[in-house]
Amino acid sequence: MLADAIRAENFRLLKNRTTLLWSTVFVPVMGLIFGAVGIFVMKASEAKITSDTKMPPQVLELMSSTPINVVESIAENAGKLDNPALLLFVLIGAATIYAGDYRWETWRLISARNSRANLLLGKLAVTAMLALAAMGLMLVGGLFETLIRASVFTRPLTFGLTGELFGQFLSGFGLSWLRIVQFTMMGMLAAVVTRSLLVALFVPLVVGVAQFFTPQILAPMGVMPDAWLSVLLNPGAAMDALKLVVIQPEGAPPLPDGMLLKSVLSMTLWTLVPLAGALAWFNRQDLSKE
Amino acid sequence: MNAVIETRGLTKTYGSVRALDGLDLTIPKGGVYGVLGPNGAGKSTLFRILLGLIRATDGTASVMGGGVGDVGAMRRMGSMIETPRFPPFMTARQVLRWLALEHGVGGETDIPYWLERVGLTQAADRKVRGFSVGMMQRLGVAAALMSRPELVILDEPTSGMDPPGIQEMRALIRSLATEDGVTVVLASHQLLEVQRVCDRVAILNKGKLVREGAVGELTAIGERLRLVGTPIEKVLGALSVTATRDGDAVLADIKRSEGPALIRALVEQGVDIHEARWVGTDLEAIFFTETGSVQTPEADHAG
Numbered sequence: 001m002l003a004d005a006i007r008a009e010n011f012r013l014l015k016n017r018t019t020l021l022w023s024t025v026f027v028p029v030m031g032l033i034f035g036a037v038g039i040f041v042m043k044a045s046e047a048k049i050t051s052d053t054k055m056p057p058q059v060l061e062l063m064s065s066t067p068i069n070v071v072e073s074i075a076e077n078a079g080k081l082d083n084p085a086l087l088l089f090v091l092i093g094a095a096t097i098y099a100g101d102y103r104w105e106t107w108r109l110i111s112a113r114n115s116r117a118n119l120l121l122g123k124l125a126v127t128a129m130l131a132l133a134a135m136g137l138m139l140v141g142g143l144f145e146t147l148i149r150a151s152v153f154t155r156p157l158t159f160g161l162t163g164e165l166f167g168q169f170l171s172g173f174g175l176s177w178l179r180i181v182q183f184t185m186m187g188m189l190a191a192v193v194t195r196s197l198l199v200a201l202f203v204p205l206v207v208g209v210a211q212f213f214t215p216q217i218l219a220p221m222g223v224m225p226d227a228w229l230s231v232l233l234n235p236g237a238a239m240d241a242l243k244l245v246v247i248q249p250e251g252a253p254p255l256p257d258g259m260l261l262k263s264v265l266s267m268t269l270w271t272l273v274p275l276a277g278a279l280a281w282f283n284r285q286d287l288s289k290e
Numbered sequence: 291m292n293a294v295i296e297t298r299g300l301t302k303t304y305g306s307v308r309a310l311d312g313l314d315l316t317i318p319k320g321g322v323y324g325v326l327g328p329n330g331a332g333k334s335t336l337f338r339i340l341l342g343l344i345r346a347t348d349g350t351a352s353v354m355g356g357g358v359g360d361v362g363a364m365r366r367m368g369s370m371i372e373t374p375r376f377p378p379f380m381t382a383r384q385v386l387r388w389l390a391l392e393h394g395v396g397g398e399t400d401i402p403y404w405l406e407r408v409g410l411t412q413a414a415d416r417k418v419r420g421f422s423v424g425m426m427q428r429l430g431v432a433a434a435l436m437s438r439p440e441l442v443i444l445d446e447p448t449s450g451m452d453p454p455g456i457q458e459m460r461a462l463i464r465s466l467a468t469e470d471g472v473t474v475v476l477a478s479h480q481l482l483e484v485q486r487v488c489d490r491v492a493i494l495n496k497g498k499l500v501r502e503g504a505v506g507e508l509t510a511i512g513e514r515l516r517l518v519g520t521p522i523e524k525v526l527g528a529l530s531v532t533a534t535r536d537g538d539a540v541l542a543d544i545k546r547s548e549g550p551a552l553i554r555a556l557v558e559q560g561v562d563i564h565e566a567r568w569v570g571t572d573l574e575a576i577f578f579t580e581t582g583s584v585q586t587p588e589a590d591h592a593g
Binding site: 113 | 341344345359361369375376379387388389391393433437
């Protein structure tokens with residue numbers, strides 16, 4: 001019956017083309033457009049850029065003639081997919097999924113056809129798939145951007161797939177996906193408690209901003225960024241630490257002692273607590289007041 | 291008798307308001323069962339508890355042999371509560387497909403059948419945001435019936451419909467019960483419709499059950515034979531039964547089975563009978579009496 005809930009929710013989302021397009025296609029397309037425009041602008045200013053001694057090496061590398069390893073490029077992008085732009089638009093889709101039945105007053109149609117837990121978990125599953133789709137399209141957009149860059153700067157392409165790169169891709173993609181889904185769970189809890197689509201959208205954003213500034217807020221109190229309180233309040237930092245562990249970029253400093261455990265615990269709490277809270281609240285909720 | 295719905299001491303309070311007050315109700319399997327009551331009587335609250343939308347404060351309720359929330363039992367039931375709402379971006383056909391998936395019933399073959407049965411074939415591929423209230427009602431009924439439930443709960447199924455639509459809905463409800471063997475439980479303010487459609491009714495008032503029984507039995511209570519004849523005094527004198535004057539007529543307090551014999555006797559005694567018809571209590575009168583509202587004059591019965 002959870003499968004029924006997932007199939008039904010997935011079917012409904014596919015018919016909601018406006019939400020589907022905004023939450024999965026918009027950011028990858030805009031990213032590709034802006035990326036391509038940037039490449040052509042750089043090409044037009046190539047002489048000026050390459051003669052500027054203060055230009056960052058990363059920019060110069062983009063315009064160099066060294067080969068581009070397409071696989072490496074994809075693997076690197078996979079670890080950056082939990083960026084704010086993609087997150088915002090996936091949250092639009094998530095908020096619609098979680099709060100839509102309150103807005104459309106359709107709980108009365110489905111609450112007698114499936115258990116409340118299945119209904120909510122079905123929404124979570126579809127939201128997770130939505131995030132996967134958005135991330136997949138983002139990777140495709142990134143691939144096209146790489147091809148455009150190679151073409152514009154006449155850089156040869158290579159496809160050097162190694163086990164390390166494959167592992168980097170999987171772990172980066174997986175952790176980014178987990179982070180996005182974690183954010184949507186805050187939206188789930190907000191949707192269930194407030195029955196509001198807008199609140200379901202904005203609460204995760206506000207919480208995300210607050211998490212971002214947590215180290216700066218705690219620092220004057222003598223709480224270090226790797227302290228328990230700081231890591232537990234800031235799953236973003238926990239995610240960054242986990243990415244360092246699994247991706248192991250060259251030159252990255254080692255993690256402080258105990259940081260791995262703190263990070264895992266922080267991510268676990270920020271994943272399970274909103275989910276458990278939403279399930280508990282929804283199970284007791286009066287659905288006649290939609 | 292098998293009961294499809296059973297409540298014992300069912301209570302629901304909202305603060306100081308008791309929407310349901312220890313309701314004991316048994317709805318048998320088969321036929322069409324009406325639930326009547328004025329606004330605030332507890333009809334909608336009862337349905338919402340049975341559908342798992344809200345939780346009772348006290349008491350128990352069972353549906354199709356299982357407790358409320360037993361999904362297996364609930365899936366043998368269909369429902370339409372209040373004016374149905376649907377995702378505005380979906381077409382009627384997509385709505386039914388979505389609900390079929392949610393319900394775990396496979397196949398799209400039944401959807402055209404149900405759309406046709408509720409008269410929505412022409413509008414099947416229109417988005418519901420453009421539907422009238424009557425069309426929403428029809429789609430809601432189709433959604434309730436699509437899974438071929440054994441029990442259907444309909445709350446005001448004819449609300450917003452035009453007279454032809456009401457007639458079609460009445461025929462559909464009766465056919466569900468008589469041809470498909472579905473137990474239909476409906477709430478309606480259209481007392482005349484309920485009297486025509488329902489086999490049994492329950493009248494709720496202030497959260498309690500105040501009257502329950504077969505429609506035919508309830509409306510036969512207090513039934514009398516109204517006679518208009520000349521001369522009226524001669525009619526009165528000729529009768530050997532208890533009678534009272536009602537304007538230019540006489541109300542004879544006899545059973546239906548005694549009616550033909552009385553009329554023959556009056557005619558044999560030279561009374562010219564101009565009019566003879568049964569008058570009794572209709573559902574509307576019972577409703578107003580039981581709910582403490584203004585009582586209407588006695589209504590006519592056909593025949």
